[in-house]
Amino acid sequence: MKITIHYNEPEDAELHTSLKFSIPKKWLAQPTDKIRNFFVGEYNKKHPESALDKDQMHLVDENGRKLPCDQNSEEIIQDRSKLHLESGPPPSLADMQAAKDAEAAAAKKKAEDEKSLLVCKHFGCNARYRPEDNHDQACTYHDKAPIFHETAKWWSCCPQKKAYDWDTFQGIPGCQIGSHTDVDPKKKFLGGSDLREKQAATKLKSIDDFNSGKDDKTVRRQANMSVNERKLDDVKQTMKVMGVDEAKFQAAYDALCAKHNVKDMTKDLWKVSKELSDVLNDTFDKIAAEE
Numbered sequence: 001m002k003i004t005i006h007y008n009e010p011e012d013a014e015l016h017t018s019l020k021f022s023i024p025k026k027w028l029a030q031p032t033d034k035i036r037n038f039f040v041g042e043y044n045k046k047h048p049e050s051a052l053d054k055d056q057m058h059l060v061d062e063n064g065r066k067l068p069c070d071q072n073s074e075e076i077i078q079d080r081s082k083l084h085l086e087s088g089p090p091p092s093l094a095d096m097q098a099a100k101d102a103e104a105a106a107a108k109k110k111a112e113d114e115k116s117l118l119v120c121k122h123f124g125c126n127a128r129y130r131p132e133d134n135h136d137q138a139c140t141y142h143d144k145a146p147i148f149h150e151t152a153k154w155w156s157c158c159p160q161k162k163a164y165d166w167d168t169f170q171g172i173p174g175c176q177i178g179s180h181t182d183v184d185p186k187k188k189f190l191g192g193s194d195l196r197e198k199q200a201a202t203k204l205k206s207i208d209d210f211n212s213g214k215d216d217k218t219v220r221r222q223a224n225m226s227v228n229e230r231k232l233d234d235v236k237q238t239m240k241v242m243g244v245d246e247a248k249f250q251a252a253y254d255a256l257c258a259k260h261n262v263k264d265m266t267k268d269l270w271k272v273s274k275e276l277s278d279v280l281n282d283t284f285d286k287i288a289a290e291e
């Protein structure tokens, strides 16, 4: 049996070594470390100044699999194989079996864990969660059932955001923040009569906006914002009215977003909102204490 072994690991190309040789017949029924030791021996003769410790090296086959040091060569090495020598002690057959067992056990545990997860029934969430991980800011969802009307799809709580394909519909950020729930909603989607009810509700909603004192520009600007974005936008406007420097507020906002690694405005922004309210609470406590 003829094989080639390459050793190309060192940065110094002078040390790269390839050796093509026939494996003596009696080695075939012996563990692969015989072949490794032979190659390392030849290499060390050529490069005594950078000699290798054979026990700290292992062989790898063409598919990147490590050869177990205690498996017989004939069981694992094919004629004309191209093997590589790499750093690191070789695995034993027992090591490889243990790794395989651990992997199978991990996969089994993962499958069991998945099975025990609850599925959130909130509109637009569908997250799988562990009850012990649930908290009152865990879920971003829609308050009310979806409406599929002709080609349009929208959440009845967010009628200003209509989608015409499924992905866009799924991507409409939730308007509520709360904890996940595994309780089914009463209505899963709305029909024609609900739609008429909803149209009446939409009118009420615009009265809400009117009563909130927000001008049209603010309502329009906030239309596509998540709940927390809207909340923080309100704070910013109020601060501006009070004479707080808008740029300063924005810089603090940006810094908090960076600190909390906010990537998704619909999910992560509550941390910023929470820290800002903590800071303001502290400040008010301090002012009150000074009196």
Ligand SMILES: [Zn+2]
Binding pocket: 141, 142, 143, 144, 155, 156, 157, 158, 174, 175, 176
């Ligand atoms: Zn909504």
Ligand SMILES: [Zn+2]
Binding pocket: 120, 121, 122, 125, 126, 127, 138, 139, 140, 141, 179, 180, 181
């Ligand atoms: Zn949820």
